[in-house]
């Protein structure tokens with residue numbers, strides 16, 4: 001199968017030699033070619049260049065992209081896409097004045113989603129998540145990290161992992177699974193939190209590793225959830241099995257989770273709505289990327305991650321949706337790119353870098369995804385006619401996507417019959 005896209009108004013994120021991350025002030029540049037072509041064979045980017053240098057290439061499908069922008073698909077490095085039910089009533093409770101913490105203390109929040117998920121079959125969870133993924137692909141997302149964490153029993157967590165495995169096999173999107181073993185303390189363990197951590201360490205992690213699905217470990221390191229001691233015990237146990245941390249830290253409080261993440265060579269530290277100079281210092285010189293989740297800040301009305309402090313310190317930053325039923329019930333990366341500009345004060349170039357190559361880095365896949373580079377995977381967005389790529393964050397929450405190439409397959413997102421499954 002071969003696809004040739006010609007007359008592209010702007011071909012974004014073009015890198016001659018492969019890159020895997022963009023940091024600090026470099027994030028303010030998006031290398032691009034005006035009036036470009038790109039040629040794809042099977043699932044791989046083979047060639048690209050300026051139209052003036054174009055020499056005839058035989059291709060099975062030719063797309064004339066006059067007036068349109070082509071860029072790498074969004075890489076959404078933090079989601080909880082597998083869940084059952086929704087938490088609309090908690091949303092209304094929050095509008096009426098309750099806080100996220102107050103709702104959680106009443107047995108709502110993550111425990112509420114866990115109860116529903118435990119009673120939902122693997123098949124139903126799979127179908128629900130696949131429908132969500134299809135919607136994300138229509139909005140330009142080509143790679144998605146998916147966490148467990150709504151199981152809260154060994155069986156239900158393993159059930160979630162199996163669902164994610166099926167999704168990984170069946171969806172055209174690139175999926176990276178994460179074991180969010182420690183998302184909340186189940187009701188029965190309220191008075192004996194350490195016993196739950198023991199269960200995670202002695203039973204859940206070894207059984208999960210046997211399934212060989214997830215390569216990352218996540219913990220919600222936060223007051224009322226898992227403190228630094230518990231988080232460290234889990235990261236240490238997971239490290240023995242080769243699971244690399246991608247952790248929830250500093251959403252409401254600074255407990256020292258960033259430094260701990262760096263100590264365990266976390267791939268990413270996510271949320272960071274609260275951040276201090278010690279955290280920035282810890283991230284410098286590390287291989288850990290900061291991930292901001294502006295959809296969560298928007299939905300919970302909590303502070304936005306201080307992206308400027310991170311980028312101005314010379315650090316890399318990724319942005320992701322945090323798609324989940326409690327704190328961010330939207331997986332729309334176009335909105336996230338817009339919110340990054342408006343609320344995190346990022347330039348369109350920084351936001352696009354954060355949502356493509358740096359998102360891919362935060363998923364551990366940036367050697368093959370996140371830029372237009374020869375040999376990289378063909379996951380691309382073809383926009384509607386636009387004058388400039390800045391119109392993507394400008395028209396916030398709109399869908400700028402017209403077609404996608406996902407895993408080398410051309411898909412018309414306006415066609416309701418289109419299927420995004422292998």
Ligand code: NIG
Pocket residue numbers: 109110113220248251296322324325326327328
């Ligand atoms: O990333 N903060 C922890 N986990 C999710 C929210 C989960 C939920 O409320 O269901 C998050 O925001």
Ligand code: FE
Pocket residue numbers: 078079080248322324
């Ligand atoms: Fe999350």
